[in-house]
Amino acid sequence: MLLEKKIVLVGVILLTFSCKKEGKITPFSPSSITFTQPSNFPAPHYTFENNQLTQEGFELGRYLFYDPILSLDSTISCASCHAQSHSFADHNIPLSKGVDKKFGRRNAPALFNLAWSTSFMWDGGVNNIEVQPLVPLTSPHELGESMTNIVLKLNRSNFYLTKFKVLYGSGQITDQHFLKVLAQFTSMLVSSNSRYDQYISGKINFTSEELAGYALFKNNCASCHREPLFTDYSFRNSGLESVIQDSGRYRITQNTNDLGKFKVPSLRNIEFTYPYMHDGRFTNLEQVIAFKSNGIKNYPTLDPLLKTPFAFTKEEQKALVTFLRSLSDYEYTSNPKYAEPVR
Ligand code: HEC
Ligand code: HEC
Known part of the structure; x- marks a missing residue:
């Protein structure tokens, strides 16, 4: 696949006679926007191929992401469990309430950085960002709603009818159009301005402790948490338990070799996303590193890379935590572009 550094995606000009006044775009002219690939990142997996990226589409996706209209009783939105201040993880709770x-x-x-993901959910049960929302939307533990009802509710809202009409020119909001604009928002969530990124691009120096942590990381962790995205998107058993509670990837493949395997999570913004692991069992990074160091449990599917305990010293564990904090992107968690929109 040929991809330029900057993928230019041409938006649809629905009404060619609409005009731009002093940089202000009239509501009738969806304006194409570009997906910017950070210079130290590989080409993304999702390329908006059948989902032309526009400012209005992205904004519409943002309204929907923050709107409890999507839930059965209008109490929960995507943002209820995915909070920007926590890098769109939940607010310091192990399991989310729907x-x-x-x-x-x-x-x-x-x-x-979901545009780089090859699969979604801890077990990779969904492989396309456009259909991913179907799971939370219809799950009784999350938004608990049906697609039919969501589309019905949106079609009754003048706010959404007007906005969708500008984009797709139709008087009816369809499932497809709804899912596409939601994907425009989620796939535009790009985080690439941590201290680590600034160090890599030569803008800042690391402290000696960060450097020590980074060296340990490259030697012991980066084969799974691969730079620069800090995941290789594979499924691994990382040794959390010797008696499996959640079968993980096995739930999808029914292959016993996949028992207890979960998608390697990215470690970017890890400082904001506590508690940790697929069940939120660890409350802080010190606990995670102590577990990685000496707590890994054996199981037939345990990843071969983890068979010998790392046994890091206290000093090494501290350096690792310090390095992990260099992956925090404060610009991302406070970027007004991703915040709850005002209506
Ligand atoms: C009640 C809490 C809750 C709500 C509401 C919710 N989510 Fe989630 N979301 C989760 C949980 C929990 C997972 C992990 C599920 C799993 O792995 O089985 C998840 C996973 C995801 C993922 C996969 C991320 C990855 O890296 O694999 C995406 C994307 C996502 N949610 C987007 C959304 C969108 C969009 C909405 C609104 C339509 C939404 N979520 C609503 C709790 C929630
Ligand atoms: C064999 C692959 C592998 C290696 C090597 C590895 N990890 Fe992990 N790591 C995982 C997997 C898989 C998970 C998710 C486990 C789960 O929740 O079931 C994980 C989870 C984590 C988490 C929690 C992430 C979250 O969002 O909850 C942190 C932090 C972490 N690893 C840091 C490290 C560090 C530091 C090292 C090196 C000392 C390391 N890992 C080595 C596979 C690996």
């Missing part, structure tokens, strides 16, 4: 205060089974992952 409609009727029902708890799900897994910790809500952070959302960023």
Whole structure:
């Protein structure tokens, strides 16, 4: 696949006679925007091929992401469990609460750099960003709603009818159009301005402790948490338990070699996304590193890279945590572009 550094995606000009006044775009002319690939990142997996990226499409996706209209009882939005201040993970709770205060089974992952993801969910049960929302939308532990009802509610809203009409020219909002604009928002969530990125691009120096942590990281962690995205998107058993509680990837493949395997999570913004692991069992990074160091449990599917304990010294563990904090992107968690929109 041929991809330029900057993928220029041409937007649809629905009404060619609409005009731009002093940089202000009239509501009738969806304006194409570009997906910017950070210079130290590879080409993204999702290329908006059948989903032309426009400012209006992205904004519409943002309204929907923050709108509880999507849930059965209008109490929960995507943002209820995916908070920007936490890099779009949940607010410091191991398991998220959906409609009727029902708890799900897994910790809500952070959302960023999803355009590079080859699969979604801890077990990779969904492989396309455009259809991913079908799971939370219809799950009784999350938004608990049906697609038919969501589309019905949106079609009754003048706010959404007008906005969708500008984009797609039709008087009816369809499932497809709804899912496409939501994907424009989620796939534009790009985080690439951490201290680590600034160090890599030569803008700043690391402290000696960060450097020590980075060296340990490259030697022991980067084969799974691969730079620069800090995941290789594979499924691994990282030794959390010797008696499997959640079968993980096995739930999808029914292959016993996949028992207890979960998608390697990215470690970018890890400082904001506590608690940790697929079930939120660890409350802080020190606990995670102590576990990685001496707590890994054996199981037939345990990853071969983890068979010998790392046994890091206290000093090494501290350096690793310091390095992990260099992956925090404060610009991302406070970027007004991703914040709750005003209506
Ligand atoms: C009640 C809490 C809750 C709500 C509401 C919710 N999510 Fe999630 N989200 C989760 C949990 C928990 C997971 C992990 C599920 C799993 O792995 O089985 C998840 C996973 C995801 C993922 C996969 C991330 C990855 O890296 O694999 C995406 C994308 C996502 N949610 C987007 C959304 C969108 C879009 C909405 C709104 C339509 C939404 N979520 C609503 C809790 C929630
Ligand atoms: C064999 C692959 C592998 C190696 C090597 C590895 N990890 Fe992990 N790591 C994983 C997997 C898989 C998970 C998710 C486990 C789960 O939740 O079931 C994980 C989870 C984490 C988490 C929690 C992420 C979150 O969002 O909850 C942190 C932090 C982490 N690893 C840091 C490290 C560090 C530091 C090292 C090196 C000392 C390391 N890992 C080595 C596979 C690996």
